[in-house]
Amino acid sequence: MVDEDLRSIIVNLQSKQIKTIALTQFWVGPLGNITSVEVWRLGELNHLGINFESSFKILGRLKLKQLAQLGRR
Numbered sequence: 893m894v895d896e897d898l899r900s901i902i903v904n905l906q907s908k909q910i911k912t913i914a915l916t917q918f919w920v921g922p923l924g925n926i927t928s929v930e931v932w933r934l935g936e937l938n939h940l941g942i943n944f945e946s947s948f949k950i951l952g953r954l955k956l957k958q959l960a961q962l963g964r965r
Contacts, residue, residue: 898939899941899942902914902942903941903942906946906947911948912944912947913944913947913948914942914944916933918933930959
């Protein structure tokens with residue numbers, strides 16, 4: 893669940909061309925009927941109007957290997 897105030901802060905920063913990023917703490921990989929928790933989480937954020945693609949376009953997709961290796965924690 894994302895707090896509406898947090899969403900507003902992110903959108904406000906982005907409207908001022910301020911690069912934003914967020915880290916979430918949750919499992920990666922499959923979980924029940926979800927084949928990829930990471931992809932599902934991005935979809936949920938997009939549904940709420942939160943998208944970080946404009947912040948670091950030049951990097952493409954960034955995957956933090958150390959975090960991905962932790963798996964389900």
